[in-house]
Structures are given as C-alpha cells and as structure tokens.
Amino acid sequence: xxxxxxxxxERQYLFSxxxxxxxxxxxxxxxxxxxxxxxxxxxxxxxxxxxxxxVISADGEAYFETMDEPCCPIEVTDCEWRQALENSERRPFxxxxxxxxxxxxVRGAPMRLxxxxxxxxxxxxxxxxxAGDIMAALSGAHxxxxxxxxxxxxxxxxxxxISVQFNTRMMNLRWQFAKRAFDFRDxxxxxxxxxxxxxxxxxxxxxxxxPIVPDVCALSAAALMSVPGGADYGVVVVHGGDVARMGDxxxxxxxxxxxxxxxxxxxxxxxxxxxxxLLCADPGTxxxxxxxxxxxxxxxxxxAYFAAYDEYGDPIARRLSQMRGLSGRARRVELHSPSCALLxxxxxxxxxxxxxxxxxxxxxxRRSVGVARLGNRxxxxxxxxxxxxxxxxxxxxxxxxxxIA
Numbered sequence: 001x002x003x004x005x006x007x008x009x010e011r012q013y014l015f016s017x018x019x020x021x022x023x024x025x026x027x028x029x030x031x032x033x034x035x036x037x038x039x040x041x042x043x044x045x046x047x048x049x050x051x052x053x054x055v056i057s058a059d060g061e062a063y064f065e066t067m068d069e070p071c072c073p074i075e076v077t078d079c080e081w082r083q084a085l086e087n088s089e090r091r092p093f094x095x096x097x098x099x100x101x102x103x104x105x106v107r108g109a110p111m112r113l114x115x116x117x118x119x120x121x122x123x124x125x126x127x128x129x130x131a132g133d134i135m136a137a138l139s140g141a142h143x144x145x146x147x148x149x150x151x152x153x154x155x156x157x158x159x160x161x162i163s164v165q166f167n168t169r170m171m172n173l174r175w176q177f178a179k180r181a182f183d184f185r186d187x188x189x190x191x192x193x194x195x196x197x198x199x200x201x202x203x204x205x206x207x208x209x210x211p212i213v214p215d216v217c218a219l220s221a222a223a224l225m226s227v228p229g230g231a232d233y234g235v236v237v238v239h240g241g242d243v244a245r246m247g248d249x250x251x252x253x254x255x256x257x258x259x260x261x262x263x264x265x266x267x268x269x270x271x272x273x274x275x276x277x278l279l280c281a282d283p284g285t286x287x288x289x290x291x292x293x294x295x296x297x298x299x300x301x302x303x304a305y306f307a308a309y310d311e312y313g314d315p316i317a318r319r320l321s322q323m324r325g326l327s328g329r330a331r332r333v334e335l336h337s338p339s340c341a342l343l344x345x346x347x348x349x350x351x352x353x354x355x356x357x358x359x360x361x362x363x364x365x366r367r368s369v370g371v372a373r374l375g376n377r378x379x380x381x382x383x384x385x386x387x388x389x390x391x392x393x394x395x396x397x398x399x400x401x402x403x404i405a
Contacts, residue, residue, distance in 0.1 A: 004055065004063040007298070009151045009248050009290050013119040014054070014062055015187055015302045017194035017309060020089055021119055021336075022358040023127040023372075024081055025343075026110040027135075029350035033076045033105045036113060036138065040103050043133035044070040046143040049121055049246040050130075053098035060181030060299040064148065071098030076105045081114045082201065085358060088116040089199075092191045095120070096184050101130075110353060123238060123250040124338035124357050124370070130246070131352070132342040139348035150247050153294035158283030160291050168295040171316055175300045178314045182302045186310075194309050199361045200390055202382040204401040205354075215273055216371050216378055216404055217337040222269040223403040224333060224369065225259035227396045237276065238336045238359075252289045253279045265403045296320070308363065325364035330385065332364050337371040344375055356381055367393070369400065378404050 013019045030036065044050045050072060052064040077084055084104040093099045100121050106112035113134070115127055133143050160168070221237060237253045255275060260268055279285045293301060303317035308326035312318075321327045336359040343352045354377075357370035361383040370381040382397045384390075 003066045005052075005148055005150055007054075007062040007064065007120070008294060009153055010120045011062065011298050011301050012293050013248075015182060015190060015305045016119065016363060017191050017305065018360055018363055019119040020093075020116055021124060021127065021360050022085055022088075022114060022116045023124070023131055024085075024115075024354075024356040024358065025113045025131055025352050026354035027113060027138075027350060028110055028353050029347075030111055030138065031107075031109065033107055033111070036105050036111065036134075037074050037076070039134050039137035040074055041070075042137035042143055043130060044072060046133060047130065047146045047246050048148045049146075050100060051098075052100070052148070054095040054120070056181075056183050058181065060179075060302070062298065064150075066148075067098055072101045072103065073099065074103040074105065076107065078107055081106050081112050084114050085116065085201075092188065093118045095187075119248070119360065122246060122248045124336050124359070125250065126246055126248070127357075128338055128340055128342055131355075135343065135345075135347045135350060135352065138350050141348070146246055148247075149245050151249050151290065153287070153290040156283070156287040156290060158285070158287045158291065160284075160288070160295060164292065165295065168292070171300065171320065172297045175297050175303075175314075175316045178316070179297070179299055180303065180314075181299055182306065186306070190305060190310050199383050199385060200393060201358065202384075202393060202397050203356065204380045204397055206378045206380065206401045206405045208376045208378060208404060215269065216373055217335065218269040218273040218276060219265065219403045220337065220369060220371055220380070220400045221255060221272050221335055222259070222265050223400040224335070224367075224396055225268065226265055227392070227399050236332055236334045238334060251286050253285070269403070305363070330364055330366035332362070332366065334359065334362065334365050334368040335371070336369070340372050340374050355379060359383060361385070367396065369397075380404075
C-alpha cells in the first residue's frame, strides 16, 4: 500500500524555479561505472524518501507518495562534470514521476560522481548522508533502511512573535478569498518564464595547514563581508541539518552585522562565531523560518513565486513575494557549509578524494557560496548571476580562500 506524507517544511521549494543543489565526488578505488551504478541503486532503495514521487491534489495539498522502486535516473557519461551540471540545471525535475535527484557517473581517472538533487529532499547535509550510503554500498557494507522522517515545524521548539502570528493569520484570511491551487502544468510554465541568470560557477581548493582546522563557516562569512559590496545586506547561513536523516532539517540564520574595518578577518570571524552560537542557542531564531512558513497557507507560499515570475496579480501573493525577497533585485548572500565528516572514512579500499558542494542560486539570492571540508582540504564554490561583475565574484571567492588558508 502506498503511503502519503504531507509536504511541510519542504513546501517552500515545491514551486521554486531554482531549487537544485549538487554534490560532486572524486572516488578512488574503482574505475567500474557499473559498480558505482549498483551502489547508487542500493543506497536509493535504502532511503524511503528517495522512493517517492510528488502528488498535488485538486485543492492544492501536496504529498510525498511512496513507490515500489526509485525513479531517479543514473547516467554514465564521458562529458566534463561541469557540463553535466549545466545540462541538469536547465531541465526541470519531473517530480510527478519521482525524479527527485539525478546521478551522473563521469568516467575517467579519478571516477567522478555528480549528484543533482531537488531541495525537496533536503540540503547539503542530506546529500552528504546519501553520498555516505553510496560509498558504504560500494564497499559492500550493509546500508540500513532509513524510513521517511520529515521535519515537522509544529514540533520544533520556539514560537513566532505575537505580531508575526497576527500578520500571518490576516494574510491567510485575505488569501481565502482568492485562494488558487497550482499544479505541475503551472510549474512547467513558471520554469519557462523564470529568467535564466546564466549563473557563473567559480571553484577554489584550499589546504588548511596546522593542528587546528579553522571555523570555515565564520571565516567564510567574514571574508564575504570584507569585500566591497560583498554582503551589504548581511549573510544568510544555511545551518546544516541532521546528517543522520534524509529530509530538510536546515535552518536559515541571518547575520545582519556589518564588517568592522578596524579589525582583521580573524577578529571579525570570531565575532561572527559568537553571533552564530547565540542564534543557534535561541530556538525562536533557529526555527523562525520553518515556523513562519508553516503558519502560512501552503498555496499562498506557492503563489508568491507566481507573483514574482509569472505576473500573478493577487496582492497578498505579491506582498509575500516582496517579503521573501523574490521580487526586485536579488540581494541575498547565502552560505552553505554542511559537515562532510561522514565522507572522511576509508570505505574498505574506496575513498572520497574530493568533495565539492554546488549550492543553488536561489530566487532572491545574488551570490551563493558552498563550503565543503574534507579533512584539512576545503573546497569553495561560488554561484552568482552572470550579469554581475565577474571580477568582483572572483575577488569575493579569493578573499574567502585567503582567510581559510
């Protein structure tokens, strides 16, 4: 019997026209693409979430519905991994058929695996967990079954401020008069309408020398702020979720402080680390975004994307679009820094030699940075709109690399 699980925290990504997050691994110990394919299939079968497809009912409710077999395509290719990434970005996921992720096995030395996933299944931590299962299966180890365990915002600690609760209730009441349910045909049209920003992709690798591996998250945020115009509106740190589960357990922490030019990058990073620790210690702040979106009507969350990119004219949808930064000039600077410790192991002769996280350039974001730390090696990836000053983007990434090194 097929089971259904309501989209909750994941709803914010259902109609997002730019919701792909990717992970690239260099794998040593094998040159057999068929061997890697079998490992991917074993890992997918073990994770119940990857054996689902998305169902949208007539009234706009959306669900993960279980299937007998996963429907995530696995392609063996000789093309360069960046080309495979670009090709995947230009093709919407077929969520109705269960295409929640795509896998590209790039032949060569080393063997490379590119995982391109929809944000519906989680964040960078989710991809690290899935990659760990693939490596375990590759080594012949048993991959434990992992049932669906979605994040439930109403069970999270903390609460919204009274004023925010009042505003969400009023928005929901007004939305009831114009409530509209969107479907996959609307998603296809929205994807076609979304302005392709020809996002540039820059990558750097840094070796951290010394007994102490630096706090790359705080250092990266500080370095981004140090570049003129680097983070005029602060940095949104996508705090890694529970790596033991599949699903979106991430939190968005907004660092609004300005860079202190009288202090060096290390001192600014230390101040940011203190601020991040305080934000993480406050359940109301840590879980604010999840609880705020959970308080809104699900179809209103969908409508905000159509107001921003499909000329949908409902005033409440337009207001939410502006509040979420979807309308107007992209301003957000995002930093994704999940723990990659799970991939540090030697998997019975198989090993991950390089790990690159390619974050999404989300709607409303003008710059997105992925940080993947494997041992003392840190790989940095920057995504930005191609219309931006590319030299400024290189300067930003170089500043982060220099701060870590």
